[in-house]
Every structure is written in structure tokens, then in C-alpha cells.
Amino acid sequence: MRALILLLALTSALLSMPTLALDPLPFKDRAEEVRFQALARELRCLVCQNENLADSHAPLARDLRQQVFEQMQSGKTDEQIKIWLTDRYSDFVLYDPPLRGGTVLLWFGPLLALLIGAGIVTVIVRRRSRDVVLDNSPRNSTEEDWQ
């Protein structure tokens, strides 16, 4: 009885997973499903562009999930599936785009912004500390005058 309850609880937990509810695909085992979900999360939905393929309800996302699933079944590796997709939809479908000519700014842009910011801060701090030194000397002398 207890085993049955546990089984029911597990099944309902599995069924309530959002990705499963989206469109149940006939995975042959749990490992394949995990692999599929991991891959689908790395892929961008072209219709609602801030969603990944695993979560999107767009019809195109459903079609692409089906294609990814079929290619997995036919024995393609994740890498081959990604190439298949980028051949059609460009690097934009990948949430983790490869480092190449066109994506250099994407990869190093934040670092560049950080360096520019650090440079500005350094200049300001240097200038202020110099000003403080200059300001201090006359003030010190006035303090001495009061004494």
C-alpha cells in the first residue's frame, strides 16, 4: 500500500513537470529525456526570442522540438543537432554562442565595458586624491593660524 502511494506520488510529480506537460514525446528511457531537456534548454525559441525551446508554447518551437527529438532517435549527437539548427537559424538559436569573428563583441563586450569603467574610476580617484592633497595644505595653514 505504501509502495503504491509512493508510486502515485512520484507519477504525479513527474506529470506535473512543465516540460512534460508541453508535448509528451516517446522517450525510450529517462537518460534520453534528460539529454533532450538539457539540449532544448540551450536552444532559443525563434518566435518568442527570450524563451528557450524547452519552455516555449509557440508552434514553431513544438515543431523544432519534434525535429530535435527525431534526430536524437536517429543517433545524431548534440553537436550535430546544433549544427543542423545553426545552418538554418544562425548562431542566434544557441544560448551559448561559439566564439568566432562575429561574436567577439558579444563575448568580450562586457569585459570591455568593465575596463572602460575601471579606467574612468581610476582617473577620477587619482584626480580627487591629488586635489585633496592640494586642498589640505592651505587648510592646514589656516588651522595653524587659529592656534
Add this chain to the structure above:
Amino acid sequence: MKLSRLAPLIGFVLLLLLFGFALRWNMHNDAREVKSPLIGKPAPSYSLPVFGDSSDRRYGSADLQGQPYLLNVFASWCFACREEHPLLMAERARLGVALIGLNYKDEPADAQRWLAQYGDPYDTVIVDYDGRAAIDFGVYGAPETFLVDGAGVVRYKRIGPITPAVLQNELLPAIAAAKGGR
């Protein structure tokens, strides 16, 4: 006045310029547009059922080999296609190349009604009921229009409706180039 006093003003003006530029840029460009990796590459091969043909006739890239043509992805459920349609009807003659309609994930009866109501500008309409051929073309939102040259290479792609400006400034010159380039 010391230059450092002006720094906030200068920063503000720079930001203003940046935002103004971004606003202008967004008016003329669609940030959601995904550049097609197919341009300059051979179009995918496809062979699809001919719309409204009761026999099992199929039509596709092999039949179109040797001539430049436009492939226009449309559907009756697609609102922007309705927007584009009058232009295709009116400017059909000016295109100077075959216009192939790819009916994308549509119910045949709906497509039939749509073409009967608004007119059929296409030389041939082929049916991509499950959307697989469209995926090979990297279609993600109808309407999309591809210009394929005589060698079967994709020369130009328009995502979204063709407007009079796009027709004049992009599509017609691309067609001329595709015809001349043979």
C-alpha cells in the same frame, strides 16, 4: 568654469545622443530579425504537393532550377500576410520572376478561401502542411520571402511583409542582380 563641473552635462548629452541613435535605429531595423545564414548558399531542396491539385503532383527546387524565382511563405492565419497581399497582387507584373507561394502550416480549405477572397498572385502554390520545408529555409515567422537565383542560390531574404519601400529599394534591385548575375 571648471571642465569637471560640465562633466554631468556632457555625460547627459552623450546619453541623449546614444538614446536618440538607438531610437532612430529601431525605427528602421527590427532587432528581432535573425539574419539568415542561407544567403549566398544553395537553397535547400524540397518537393512539395501542389496546392489545389487532386493528383499527387509535386513541385519543388528541381522544377525551378535554371530560373530565378521568389518563394513567398504565407498562410491564411498570418495577419501580416494579409497586409502584404495587396502589394503582391498589384506589383506582381513588376517582379519579372516566377512567384511561388509556400502555404505554411495551413488548412487547405482556409487557404483556398483566402486566395479566392483576396486573389491569387502566385504562379504555383505548394503546400508545406507540417512546416518541415519551411524549417529547412529557416522560416520563423510568416510572411517571409526568399529570392533564389538560377543556380539555386539564395540571394535575398525578407522577413515580414514586403512594403513599397522594401520592394523599391531592396527586392527589385536584388531581382535585377540575380537576373544579371547568371
